[in-house]
Amino acid sequence: MGILDWTILCVTLLFIVAYGVWRTRGSKNVDDYVKGGSEAQWWTIGLSVMATQASAITFLSTPGQAFHDGMGFVQFYFGLPIAMIIICMVFIPLYHKMKVYTAYEFLEGRFDLKTRSLAAILFLIQRGLAAGITIFAPSIILSAVLGWDLGTLNVIIGTLVIIYTVSGGTKAVSVTQKQQMFVIMTGMFITFFFILGYLPADITFSKAMKIAGASDKLNILDFSFDTSSRYTFWSGITGGLFLALAYFGTDQSQVQRYLTGKSIRESQLGLVFNGIFKIPMQFFILLVGVMVFVFYQYNPSPLNFNPAATKAVMESEYAADYELLQQGQVELEAQKRIAQNGFSAALEIKEYTAVEEAKQQIIRINKMDSINRVAAKTLIKQANQKIETNDKDYVFIHFILNNLPRGLIGLLLAVILSAAMSSTASELNALGTITALDLYKRNNKEALSEKQYVQVSKGFTLMWGVVAIGIAFVADLFDNLIQLVNIIGSIFYGNVLGIFLLAFFFKFVKGNAVFFAAIVTQIIILVMYYNLIHVYPSGEEKLGYLWLNFYGAAIVISLSLVFESVDRLLRRPLSKNN
Incomplete structure (x- = not known):
């Protein structure tokens, strides 16, 4: 800079x-300070x-x-x-x-x-x-x-x-x-x-x-x-x-x-x-x-965009192995440019077979590129377990x-x-x-x-x-910063939304039922997150985290209705015939 x-x-x-x-x-009162x-x-x-x-x-x-x-x-x-x-x-x-x-x-x-x-x-x-x-x-x-x-x-x-x-x-x-x-x-x-x-x-x-x-x-x-x-x-x-x-x-x-x-x-x-x-x-x-x-696709890129990760592996016993991967990456990038030029030329002549062949070549090189980058992450992890190998957040900067x-x-x-x-x-x-x-x-x-x-x-x-x-x-x-923020929100938001939906549309449900349903729901969502999402940080989880919002709202509404019904049954006076 x-x-x-x-x-x-x-x-x-x-x-x-x-x-x-x-x-x-100079905010003079709460209305000024809180609501502008x-x-x-x-x-x-x-x-x-x-x-x-x-x-x-x-x-x-x-x-x-x-x-x-x-x-x-x-x-x-x-x-x-x-x-x-x-x-x-x-x-x-x-x-x-x-x-x-x-x-x-x-x-x-x-x-x-x-x-x-x-x-x-x-x-x-x-x-x-x-x-x-x-x-x-x-x-x-x-x-x-x-x-x-x-x-x-x-x-x-x-x-x-x-x-x-x-x-x-x-x-x-x-x-x-x-x-x-x-x-x-x-x-x-x-x-x-x-x-x-x-x-x-x-x-x-x-x-x-x-x-x-x-x-x-x-x-x-x-x-x-x-x-x-x-x-x-x-x-x-x-x-x-x-x-x-x-x-x-x-x-x-x-x-x-x-x-x-x-x-x-x-x-x-x-x-x-x-x-x-x-x-x-x-x-x-x-x-x-x-x-x-x-x-x-036309310019060289690092094997890993996180400079701290590259530094860690280059200062370790795995430096020679990483240098070999980098040399392979340089050769791969040359092939990548040739493949992109071939694809561009095929697009110019508008010949379907040529376009498809060029596209398949790009796909093949992309797979090799992916394999190379995964191997680089493995070496980085071996060099330093604490270094973040997922470099999505470093690409743009x-x-x-x-x-x-x-x-x-x-x-x-x-x-x-x-x-x-x-x-x-x-x-x-x-x-x-x-x-x-x-x-x-x-x-x-x-x-x-x-x-x-x-x-x-x-x-x-x-x-x-x-x-x-x-x-x-x-x-x-974590895996990716924007996903981390949304995951944190998804763990809590569905439950809170369900409370508000109960307030808006279920007028007969009272506070006790909602309060205890919300506590139980939050525990259930945390268990679901830990067992179905948290243990799969790569993104291949059993349940996409966005669904936690739906399940959180649905569970707290369902439990509130059940708890309210049970409470009403317990409070209902016995009939004279009984």
Whole structure:
């Protein structure tokens, strides 16, 4: 990184922090601090909702996901537009009607205090873990690639977010996220066009897509009913739907974004905006990853994109074996370029047999490439068991640092850190609010003034910021960062969503039945995760994690109905005839 990169990076981040503090200084009451004075317009809500979900993980991990596995991940979002419609019709009117500050405040009115507290605690657990990971994600990758100290990066990112989130609350999060989304999407579009410019002169975008298709990177739709597959059309519109309903409808980090709306209509339009543009945005980010794949068909790439992994094996007794693999990879890349040129030529003459023969050659070389990379991971593991061999999260940052011009590198690093800050800010804001209002205020018998509750909210937000930094220090990469965050959500979201669905549509079910059903359900989901998913980190699990959202909601609803029926039977007085 040169001086220009550092200047762009530092100026961008400092401007966002300073702007957030300046625009939102002096919150006078809880309504100002938690709901931003209920002044937000729909475009602010829509951008804030998108920025909250689009963490650094999205921009680091998603292109790498597409590089390795293609565009199929976009199916994960297929249930989102349906979820937005349901939330606009059911959730938002109820929240506004009851004038709640938090989603879980609604549950006390419908059930009781213990059910509200349980839902709040489940949220705090999963969102607290996620906040730590959204700090850890860019830190671990930038640390490995740039040689920066991991702990220092965790503290820097966490501290920058804490400064303006504690200072201005919800309004600070919303106003900074507009700038962050502008920086993020500008950087991604510039990168996309640079990749196109780096391809050989005769490779147009259309031809690049055919090259990607020949390597099975454009298989978007999977209509199979295989529940062990992580991403299918059916898991997207069922498990993905339930995950989106839970995340946008019951997760305070999102609910707090649209509770700031000037009216029900503004909140609804903000979510409709998200429902329309979220899938195209994710599709585009995946497409950038596919284009990076095409770029590396014509340019050399490392056996493993994680530089720490390469360093570990080259400093071990397996260095000679790894060098042999690297030499084989160089020869394989030469064959790859020849095969791609042959495929391109076949496309020009439009001769079906020639195209198919060239495609089969590409498939054969891809298999050899895959075997080589698996062998490299095996050597790395033998050299150091603690090193992360799965390099999906390093692909995009490797491309940025090694191929983009000076200045643009600084902008892209600003993109990554801005995304980390935007998502983490929403999470800390929500964590502080839930702790202050759902737990502290509701269970504190001493009455405090509005100003004191603002200070309490700021204190809890600061506390959660410190906790998130602490979690970042002990976090692990797992298989793929974007999948890790979604897995954590899926473990808890289905249960919480089921509680809300019971509140909305099953008026005869009471608090005791829901409370005990939710506890049992959470235990069942944890057992299912551990036995059907956790023991298969490679992705070939017995149950795709998205289905946990569906099962969690279905189980808690079913158990609540059973418990309520049993309770009513036990409380029914004996008839006179008996």
